[in-house]
Structures are given as structure tokens and as C-alpha cells.
Amino acid sequence: MNSAPKSLLYWLCGAFALALIVIGVLAIIAPISASMMFGVPATTAEAVPWVRLAGIRDIALGLIYCAITALKQSRATGILMLLTAVVPATDAATVFLQNGLSYAVFIHGSSIVFMLIVGTLLLRRNN
């Protein structure tokens, strides 16, 4: 348990968690525009519910990061960041397969890089 002043990594994790919650809320209240920003536009009636279902899971992931960051569990946060990098990796692959190389692929790609770097730094600082 680390009671030192809040580090840059702490605020980065908090900002990341909040961003994830905002993205999830956007997917639930405005699934069509959110899916366009994501890079896989959902325009059919059968696709729209699944944007919301993915959105609620983003909110849940954001809440977990929020809770575990607030508890100052830097090691656990690092492990979770590294394990869940599989999510933006699949996002990037899905957007790429759907629409080819686009701006959105780089957004998801930068999430992967962010999670891998922050996750590694969080694990290193405890060793």
C-alpha cells in the first residue's frame, strides 16, 4: 500500500478509467454516433443493441480501474492493464478487418501502447 503523494501514473490511470466510462456512456446513449467514432459504424437494427452491450462492459472496466486505482493498488492495476490490453488489440483488429487502415485503428493502437507502457511501469515500480 502506497501512501506517498499521488504520482503521475496514478492520475494517468484515473484519466484512463474516466475516459473508458465516458466512452461507454456515449455508446449507450448514442450508439450510432459512438460506433462511427469507434470505427465500425452500426447502422442496422440488429447491430445497435450490441454497441450498447459493448458500452456497458467498457463502463464496468472503467469502474474497476477507478476502484483499484483509488485503492492505490498499483501492482494489481498494472497486472489488469497488461491483461486487458487484449481488448484494444481486438478492437484494432476488428476495425482494421472491417474498414481497413483508418484513423480509428491508430486510436485503438495507441490504447494498446498506453496500456502496455503504463501497466509495465506500474509493475516495475513495486519490484
Place this chain on the structure above:
Amino acid sequence: MIVEHDPAFNKGSILFWISGFLAVAVFFVGLYALLAPVPGSASFGAPVTDATNTQGLAWVRLMGVRDIGLAVILLALMVVKARRIAGLMLLLLVIIPIVDCATVIHALGITYHILVHGGSAVLMLILGALLLRPSPSV
């Protein structure tokens, strides 16, 4: 403290096995959605029936990988015996089966799928509350 690890949260504990069952079930639901989105979406209760509807299938996969990620998080917390954090996490995650229920009702109306998602919500509430206790007896 909530963050302390509980050495007794191991395979001698019933709660440990129920958590493991939940994590493995969610993992396979996610894997099913990822690998077979057409039957996966139908068994979930919001079918994407048109196999040429690639955007619909893409979103089923995107939801599936999030389930996998959440299951892996729960398994990781079990490995490090973070019993109370796992409990807190399950209580936070109850919003997922609740929104799942609402989505299925919106897509298909009241069907048996509601029982599955509703059952998950009840299981997660009870299990989460039991895991979060300072000192469990089971």
C-alpha cells in the same frame, strides 16, 4: 483493509469455486461470441441473424472480447487471493447483466434469456457481498 490478501481464499473455499465457475462461464460466453457471433448472439438473446451483416457481427465480437477481459480480471484476482477486491468488483459489475436484461427485453421481449441474465445478476450480487465481508465463514 479491503486490499489485504486472504490466504484462505483458495480451493478449500466454496466461494473460490463459485467465483471460478463464474469467471470460466463468462470467459466461454465471450469466446463463443468472438468465434461464432451468429449463434453466440442468438443464445445471448439479441440475435444478429444475417451472416452478411458484418458490422453487427463485429459488435458481437467486440462485446465478446470485453467479457473475456472481465473474466481474466476475475481469474487474476483469484490467483492473487484478493478476495475482497474480487467482491467489490463483482458488485460493480452487476450493472452488466442488468443492462443485458434491458437490452434483451428491448430486442426480443420477455424470454427465457431474461432468466439467464437475471440469474447472473443475482449470483453476482450474492457472491460479491459474501466475498466483500471482512471475514467469511464459507
